[in-house]
Amino acid sequence: MEVRNRIVTTRKEIDEFPVESDFEVKCEDFVVLVKSGSDDIIVRNLYVSIDPYQINRMKSFSSTHKTTDLTTPILPSLDALGVGEVLASGNPEFKEGDIVIGITHWAEYSVVKAHTNLLRKLETLGFPLTHHLGILGFSGLTAYAGLFEVAKIKEGETVFVSAASGSVGSLVGQFAKLHGCYVVGCAGSDQKVTLLKEKFGFDNAFNYKQEKDLTATLEK
Structure with a gap:
């Protein structure tokens, strides 16, 4: 053929x-x-x-x-x-x-x-x-292994996620929330920050491009 x-x-x-x-x-x-x-x-x-x-x-x-x-x-x-x-x-x-x-x-x-x-x-x-290319694929496995096998997070801890609106970061945040953690993420636009808080369930998020002192921002 x-x-x-x-x-x-x-x-x-x-x-x-x-x-x-x-x-x-x-x-x-x-x-x-x-x-x-x-x-x-x-x-x-x-x-x-x-x-x-x-x-x-x-x-x-x-x-x-x-x-x-x-x-x-x-x-x-x-x-x-x-x-x-x-x-x-x-x-x-x-x-x-x-x-x-x-x-x-x-x-x-x-x-x-x-x-x-x-x-x-x-x-x-x-x-x-399609799930096998996302949450069950590279992105999901990377997020899961990094969070639970490398970082070994515990319930009640605070988790900060950089590049949180990406394919891996967004899953890291959601996994951490399901595990009982307080989750903060950063992204590069206000639209992405809204996405993190309103759709992905992050407790807090900020636009890193608008912050002059990231250390001070995280300490808040």
């Missing part, structure tokens, strides 16, 4: 705040067929996650490029944690129709190398597929 594959790519390295004109959608012919002897897996992407770490990977230089394979530059093709459906497989562990999660691409169709161990079958546990 041959299809048209739409792929999101970058036009150039992005060292400033990304804008729509930095990206373009390309269309390519794509054959949904695994060659004989290959263990490739062809996935139709259903959802992909756009995460903060990808910003650094779009830059011409970032110190994170030297850390792991997952933080090396990815231009012009973009990869991401994605949920998809297997359309064809040369690997006996995956069959057509399986719902999987792993590193795919900003595209409708992706070829995943089975030997990289970046793909696994997804047990949905009754949750929507």
